[in-house]
Amino acid sequence: MDAIRRHLGRGLLLTVVLAALIAPGTANAAFAKLDAGKLTYSAISGETNELTATYSSAGVAKVGDTGHWGPFPILVSGSGGCSGLAALITCNGASSLVLNTGDGDDKVAARNGTADRISCGSGNDSVSADPNDSVDADCETVDRGSIVPSPQPTVDPGAAAGDPGTEVPQVGGGDAGLGASPYVNFAPPVIPRQTVTVSRSGVAAVRVVCPVDAGACKGTVALVLVNSTPGHARIVAARRSKRVKGLKLGSAPFSAKGGEKPVVQIRLNRRGRRRILRTRHTRCRVVVTTRSATGKVVTTTQDITLRARRTAGRPKKKH
16 A cells, blocks of 8 residues: 555656646746737746847747756747747747846847847846847846858868868867857758769769758858778777767858758868769768857768769760
């Protein structure tokens, strides 16, 4: 009988905990309410917010929070034109944004091109804002830097035809020339499995998918010839280091809107072209490096096959 009571007690406790985590309006749920075009975000007491708010001219706003309430992640509960209960929600029909983070050491990324009203409450808070945003005095650190437009996909000049190639100890673990962008990279890009044909001039066309939930994607795509190591040693090496080591064959920047699937043109350096022409096809790794709104560098990888474009055979002579 005692065993049954203990079992029922544990089940009841688990049910209460789960209900507290998923129910709107509970301890780890912030609120996003859309009323007559005004989108108001309100954190609750005890949260440490890492809030990002984007806005488009079509009236679509995205509010995401990667902060935490104690050991739990923050979920955003939406009402009005904001729907769902998630770390990132979408609100349709917004014309202005009011962001209230409350207590805690909060971070707000609101450089989105619209005039926002931002209040931080107590704590040591930092805000990335537009020049025309209204930021209360309780936000201790305010950065009003101008928005830098996302670059269009271009060929990396450092991987030109005369570049002999360099041995790189790390790809994707550093800055990779990326600046923090508070209005892109809500979610990392996806690299589909693919066989990439290299043109006669040494250009590889690599497809990258920017998820709809990302808002927009911006980063760098690199092709790396990963060092081959016997099976067990390869597993041990992977556990010891998260760095992607190998020979960099070329790279190029890219940018895309959410839902787009851009093809990034990467010109191989001299060593990469020699390898692909000699072997006709080879396995290599695509390394996509992005930087989230909070400044965290995110690396996504996928192994693909590079294949040289076959030249047309010479026509036979007529006798």
